Amino acid sequence: MTLPGVAELKAQARRLRAALAASGQTLSHSQSLELLSAQYGFRDWNTACAAASSIPAPSFAVGSRVCGHYMQKTFAGEIIGLSKLGRSGHIRVTVQFDQPVDVVSFDSFSAHRSRVTSVIREDGLSVSKTSNGEPHLKMKLAD
Incomplete structure (x- = not known):
């Protein structure tokens, strides 16, 4: 499974939280970040965030x-x-x-x-x- 960037991880955590809320399960944003981190094989959000931050973003430029x-x-x-x-x-x-x-x-x-x-x-x-x-x-x- 490819690790997305931090912004996408946070968006996935928001979607997870919303989906669980729709089924009656309440979850804090930090809990959803921790669950998502575990899905990607990390021990916690801080570790997942550090790994995702080290992924270089493409350098788009005019003429690319x-x-x-x-x-x-x-x-x-x-x-x-x-x-x-x-x-x-x-x-x-x-x-x-x-x-x-x-x-x-x-x-x-x-x-x-x-x-x-x-x-x-x-x-x-x-x-x-x-x-x-x-x-x-x-x-x-x-x-």
Whole structure:
């Protein structure tokens, strides 16, 4: 199991806490962090947090070649715009696709995108998600 960054671990702990609350089980945020840490094989949250903090975030830059999935469709392209958004660690990125991506899953309709702008975290996952909970954009530096 791949260890995500600290922000994603905290988000997972919030989702765990909410899911348990929906079934009538109350849990503090620190308890959910400890449970999540155990799931990843760590003895406590501090150890998991230290390990997750040591994972280097990709260094995105204008001109970087990237690949991944946009609206669950595979793409390759180039970053043509990039700006940091305050202290949140979020980044506004514009990607020019090498080939247009059909972002519609219906057989009778198509909508091709050649360029997208999205707000991502430092790990390359967009903040916005589809109705099934998947990030709109999953991006990494191309090999």
